[in-house]
Amino acid sequence: MKKVYTGKDIQDMIQQGTCLDTIAAGSVLTPSAKDEIREHKKGNTGYGVNPPTVASPAAPATSETQRLPDLPAGVPTVPPTPIVPSLEYKWTPGADASTPEDIQRFFYSPEIQTLKEQMAHIAHKMWNRNMVDGNGGNITVRVGDNLVLCTPTMRSKGELKPDEIALVDLDGNQKAGWRKRTSEANTHLAIMKVQPKAKSVIHGHPPYSTAFAVAGIEPPTCLCSEAEVFTGAIRLVDYHTPGSKEICDAVSKVAKDNPAILLANHGVMTWGTDAEDSYWKMENMETACQTIWVASQLNGGKMKTIPSDKMQEIFKIRQSIGMDDPREGMKECELCDNDDFRPGTVCEITPSPIQQETPLNLDAEAIVKALTDEIVAKMS
Ligand SMILES: [Zn+2]
Structure with missing residues (x-):
């Protein structure tokens, strides 16, 4: 041997x-x-x-331990308890800087300088990932009860410097910074006013998601588990002029419960606990839209949805990371309705154990399906 x-x-x-x-x-x-x-x-x-x-x-x-090198300086001798990284900025409620001098001190404090650098870094990532074009796209980070950091207008996100970030209040009044704030900040602020968890909002024009927005189609749900966990259902907001009161009202209504939204004939918006979290959601949304588009070219456009009982498990994961889902409690076709993407298609139900124990419901579903098939056949 x-x-x-x-x-x-x-x-x-x-x-x-x-x-x-x-x-x-x-x-x-x-x-x-x-x-x-x-x-x-x-x-x-x-x-x-x-x-x-x-x-x-x-x-x-x-012994084996004799082979190990000495610990580098500053490394603890006992492994620490692992932690989940968080970049969320936490302020003291009711203690916003208010005088012009205090606002300047706050605006140039080390903590805020770090956030400005992070925002510029995210802006560069957006530009490198083709999520923005021209001077498009913007980023906001909430840093107080009534204070929000905001990217400036008329600047490419590929060139943005940390010292160009501005500071505004929740009504959009500029409080600090030498560059004028973006006019689209109002839409971000409208989301922050109705959803306290939205500590950062990002807007961009990533091509696949924006294509769905331009086509006026919400991407089908229950297909990509990563996006289902981090963005939930991607919802569409009707077109209104960017920066107008109408778009602020329409966006805040939909974005309150949905952190990833499409802006019809325009682009997308995502929110999260910090700029990186919001950016990740935009990546998740764009990848999901691209994947769905490619998948729609395969197998005659047929795609397999995640079974509804497995979707309930995804909702539990979302809850564990602090994200509720407005779809909790929905069942079968109501939950994974892809009719908007392929008009005329009929949702195929994956039977759950509960359904198998109640044949009456299955009979009812079968009748509905047969009737729908007949109507669709007559229409076409
Ligand atoms: Zn835009």
Whole structure:
């Protein structure tokens, strides 16, 4: 039987000063063993690219811990409790800066400077991912009861600098910053007024999502699990002039319960706990729209929805990360209604265990389906 050498075997041989030429021809070397031999030949004695600082080839190791290097300075000796990262800005309610001097101090404080850098970074990511064009797109981050950081007007998001960010109140009055704030800030502020969880809002024109918005079609639901968890159903808001009171009213009504929305004949808007969270939702929405578009070209346009009982599990995940879903409690076709995407199609129900125990409901569904099929056939 051929002898098998692992990376550990090779390390031991090197440590004990055993010549590697003693490995018999025809022996089996695992990938890690090959790596160790390669590194040894390059002069890195048996420890990959990080050779030990104290090494005596003849000194046998007495335990595995003796091989480990010292901890770098500042690293705790015991693993810390893992935490979920959060960039959400938390302020003290009722303590907004109010005098012009205090507002300036607040606006140039280290915490706010960090947020401005984060906003500029997100703006660059939007531009690099083709989510904005020209001087389009804007980002807001709420930093007080009545204070919101806001990107300026007439600036490419690919070029935006942190010191160009402005500060406005919830009515859109500029409070600080040398660049004039975007005129579309009012729509962001309208969402923040009705939804306290919306600490950041982002607007852009990503092509696939915007294509759905231009076609006036809400993307079909229950298809992409990632988007279902983070954006929920993507809803469409009717067209109104950008920056007008009408668009503010229409958007705030729909966006209150839906963090990812389409603006008809315009673009998209997402909100989240911070600028990165809002940006991720925009990525999730755009990827979902692109995927759905590609999938619609396959298999005659037929797509398989996530079963309704599995969608309930997605709602539980959403709840665990602090996001309610207005669709909770909906069932079957009501939940995964894709008729808007493919007019005339009939929702196919995936039977859940509860339905299987109540054949009466299935009979009713069968009758509805038969009637719908007949109506659709006559119409076409
Ligand atoms: Zn726009």
